Amino acid sequence: MTLRRGVFLSGIAVLCAWVLVPLYLIALGAVGGRDAVNSWPKSFWPAELSLSTITAFMNIAGVWTSTLYSVEAAVLCMLFSILLGVPAGYALARFAFRGAVAFRLVVLLTRAFPVAILALPLTVSFIRLGLYDTPLGVGLMHTALALPFAVLVSASLFQAIPREFEEAAWVFGCSGITAFLRVVLPLALPGIAATAIFAFVISWNEVFAATVLTVRHKTLTAYLLSVLSESPLHVQFAGGFVLIIPSVLFIFLVRRHLFAMWGIANR
C-alpha cells in the first residue's frame, strides 16, 4: 500500500468516525446506565449495559403516549403523501399537459418556504376545525412538507419505467387502469415504499410545527422540546437516542433508493 493510499483510507476512516462516534456517545449515555451520565470524567466504554435509562425515560408520564402520537402523525403523513403524491407524479411523468411545467414549479418552490410561515396561522384554522392538538392535524401539516417531495420522486420513478411497458399492456388487452395496476405499479413499488419511509421520517423528525400545533397531545419531538430546559440530562440523552433509532433504521432500508430519489428530483 502506498503512502497516498494510506492517507486516503485514513481520511475515509476519519470521516466515518466523525459520523459514528457522536452516535456511539449518545448511545453510551442512553444505555450505559444512569451513573455514567452524571459521572466525571466520562468513560468511553460502557461500565454496564442497561436499559434502565431508556425505561425510566419511557415511563415518564407522557413520553409513551407522545411516542404513539408521533407514530400516528408520521403514518398519516406517509399515507397522505403517497395517496396524493403518487397520482400527481404519474401525471407529471406520463402526460404532456398544459400547466405541467407550472405545476412542477409550484411543487419545487414549496421548498423555499420555511415551515414557520405555514404552521403559525394553521394554529388558528386548526382550532376552528377541531384539528388543533390532534395527531391528524400534525399529520396534515407534515404532509404539506412531505407531499412536494413525494410528487417529484414518484414522477422520477415513473419516468424511469419505459412507456413501452404500459403500451404493451394496452395492446395485449389492458385498460389504462389495469395496465397501471398490473405493470406500472409493481415496477414502481420499491421506490414508492422508499418515498413512503422518507415521508415518515420527515414527520417523525419535525419539531416546529408539531410543537406549535399541539398542547396536550404532543408528539415526541414536541414533548422533548417543551421539557428541554427543565429535564435532567439523562432524560434528554435517552430522548435523543429514541428519536434517532427509527431514523437510522429507515435510512438503512431506503439506502438503495436515496440517490436515485435525489438525483432525479433535482432536475
Next chain:
Amino acid sequence: MAEIVIDAVRKAFGPVVALESVSLRVADGEFLALLGPSGCGKTTLLRIIAGLETQTSGRVLIGGQDVSALPPRKRGLAMVFQNYAVFPHMTVAENVGFGLRMSGADKAHIARQVAQVAALLQIEPYLQRYPGQLSGGQRQRVAVARALAIEPAVLLMDEPLSNLDALLRLEMRAELKGVLQAAGTTTVYVTHDQTEAMGLADRIAVLHAGRIVQIDRPTDIYRNPATRFVGSFVGSPPMNFLTLPVANGHVELGSLRLASPTNAATVVMGVRGEDLEITAPGTGFPFAVRVVEPMGSHTLLTGSVTGQMIRVVAPSDSRPAPGDVLHVRPLQGHVSWMDAATGAALETKNR
C-alpha cells in the same frame, strides 16, 4: 387474419405534420414493411394502427371494421416493440401468456398456447426465468412469442431487430421470416434498415417526410425507384445519380449517347453501382478512381465522373490504384431517369 385499410390518415403534432394524408391497403396475410429514415412518420403510422396514437383525421379499418375510435385492447392486434417491452416483473411464461390472461382465457388453453409458441421460438428452457436473466436476443424471442400467443389478426412490429448486434440480427431475420410465414398473420413491420425490409417483406412502402413515396414489391423498389430519394435510400451502396445536360433529346456521356426521356435542359441519370461494368478504353465513359475498398465479395470503387461522385461495384479481383482512370458503362436496361427539378422518375423508352 384480416385486411388493414388506412384511409387518408393524417397526423399533426401541433404545427408539425408527421403524416400527410396516407392511404394504404395491406392484404390479408401480407407482410408489409414501412421503410424510411428516422422522422419520416413510419412509427407514427404504426402507432396509429395500434391505437397508441390518435390520428388527426382519416380512418383505420381492420378486417372491414372501423377501429379508428377503439382503444388498442379492442383492435385484436399484437405488437412487438423496439425495446421489446417484456415485463421485467413477470416470468417468461407469464409474459407470453399475458395477452391471453387479459382476455380471460382458461388456464389450460393458456398453458397449451404458451407451450406451443415457446416451442416455435425455442424459448422453452427459459419459461420460468425472469427477463432480466435473458440476453437481448432471447428477450426478443419472448416479445415475438408473446405477440403470437394471442393469435392476433394483425401483428405490428416496430424495429424489432434494431437493438440486436449485427450477427444476431441476421439470424433473427431469417427465423422471423420462417415463423411468420408459417403463422400467416397480416404483418406491418417498421424499419429504417432497407436490407431488413427487402429480405422480409412481400411489399415495401417507402415513407419520406410524412408521405408514402413508393409502395411496391422489394425488387421493383430496388430496380425502379419512383424518386431519387428512394433510389438513394434503398440499396447499399445507394444508387448513383449524374446530372447531365440534354441536347437534341439526348445526353452524351463519354462515348455514350443515350436518349433522354425529357427535353428539359438537364436530366438526372440513375444507375446502381453493380450495374456499371468496366470496359475497354474508348468505350463507356471515363471514371477517375479516388478510393478503393476491397470488400471480399466485391471491390467498391469511389470516384468521379464529370466532377460528380459515383460508386462502382467491381469484381473482387479488380484492384485499380487511386488515381487510375477506368472506363465504365451501364448495363443495358439498367438506367433510370429522374426529373432534375422534382427528382421523380421519368417514363423511359428503352426499358
Next chain:
Amino acid sequence: MRNTRLAPYLLIAPSLLFLAVLFLVPLVQTVALAFQADGPGGAAWSTANFARMAGDLNFADAIINTFEIVVIVVPLQLCLALGMAMMLRHVQRGRDIVLWIWSIPLGISDLAAGLVWLAILTDQGYLNTVLNWLGVVKGPQSWLSYETPIALLAAIVVAEAWRATAIVLVILVAGVQLVPKEYGEAADVFGATPWQRFTKIMLPLLKPSIQTALILRTVLAFEMFAIVLSLGGRNFPVLVSEAFTWQYANQNFGVAAAYAVVVMVISLAATLVYLLALRTPPEQR
C-alpha cells in the same frame, strides 16, 4: 379521447388542492397576520408587528446569529460534501457501507442532533473529558453559556455540519453519478492534472446539483432552531427560535408572523440569488 385530456388534471387535482389549502392559504394568512394589528375598530393594516419585532432586544442578535451560522455552515458543508463525494469515487471496496454511514445523519432531526452534541459538549461531557485528559482544561468547563459566545457558535456550527452535510453529499453524489467517467478520462488523456479535472470538468458539470444543494441547505439553515435551543437554550437567539418564542411562550401571533415573513423573504432572496448566480445556460445542457 376526451378522458385522456382530462386525466392528468384529475390526477394532480388532489395534491394541488391540498397544497392550496395547507400551503397557499397559511402563507397568505401569515403575511396578513404580520401586517395587521388590533386597532380601535378591529384588525387594521399596520406595520406595528414589525416595529415591535425590530424594537425587541433579541432581534438584532437573532439576525446576526442566523447569518453568522448560515455564512459559516453552508460553505463548510459544501466543501466537506464535495470532498467526500470525490473521495467516494476512489473507494473500491465497501463503497456502499461508507456511503450508508455518511448518509445516516440524513435521517436525524435537528433536535436529536442538538441532543447528541449536548452529550459531547456539556460541562461534564466527553469533550471536556478528553481536554481534561490532555491537560488543556482542569475539571468540567462550560462551553455553551452566554459567557462563551464564540464556543457556543462553534458548537452549533459543528452540530449543524455533522447533521446536515449528508443531504448535500447525497445530492452531489447523485449528480456525480450522472457525469460520465469518460469526461474525466478525456481530460486526463489531454494532460489535465487531478485538480484541473476537478475544477474544469467536475465542478462545471455538477453545477445543477450544487445549485439544488445550496438552495435546499440555505433555506433549511435559515429555518434551524431546535439544534440551537437544545445546545444554547435562549442564550443564542436565531430568527426561527424567536418566532417560536413569540408564538409559543408569548402567545403573540402577530410578531411571530412578522419573524416568519422575515425568514421567508430571506429564504426567497437566497433562492433567487442561487438561481441567478448558478444558472446553466440552456445551450450547455
